[in-house]
Amino acid sequence: GAGVSQSPRYKVAKRGQDVALRCDPISGHVSLFWYQQALGQGPEFLTYFQNEAQLDKSGLPSDRFFAERPEGSVSTLKIQRTQQEDSAVYLCASSLVRGGGQPQHFGDGTRLSIL
């Protein structure tokens, strides 16, 4: 597609449920990032993939958070046993190649609300 696509746009879940958020990056982009954006805050890094390899997961807040990109394209961020503090917008970004200087292209995000 023309841009980064995320689904669903909105997700409401009860505390304790598991959720899965999908990201479809720009075709051919090697690098894929997940960020968490709390209300009124800037995005905070969660994890980074280069192709199918997860090279950095230092930003994942707990072992309830898990991300994968098995074929080096679509990625899924899974949150197990959700808690209210997980409520945020989850942004996915991709870039053509690796390297801190490459502009990242963002999707519109998934707004997750935990009741």
Added chain:
Amino acid sequence: AQSVTQPDIHITVSEGASLELRCNYSYGATPYLFWYVQSPGQGLQLLLKYFSGDTLVQGIKGFEAEFKRSQSSFNLRKPSVHWSDAAEYFCAVGAPAGQNFVFGPGTRLSVLP
């Protein structure tokens, strides 16, 4: 580790007035610097970026930013603001050897008619 501060949480300007949004960063060397804009319910759109060379960079929508090494700043400017510029603006730092960006907390811009 790099960090970014945006001292102004919220700025209000009149349409047609000039704009400057402040960004200060902390990093041991010259970082890669970016400005993104986010409209409500949308993702982040890249306005401009600085890697090296000319310290005044031009971006989309009439925005420009100036890198000042001595002040560790990368302020965003626009000579004449339009009502459609109302949004949240984020400054971001990327380390040359790293991958992820570090974002500032954002500045919300309101535009008065």
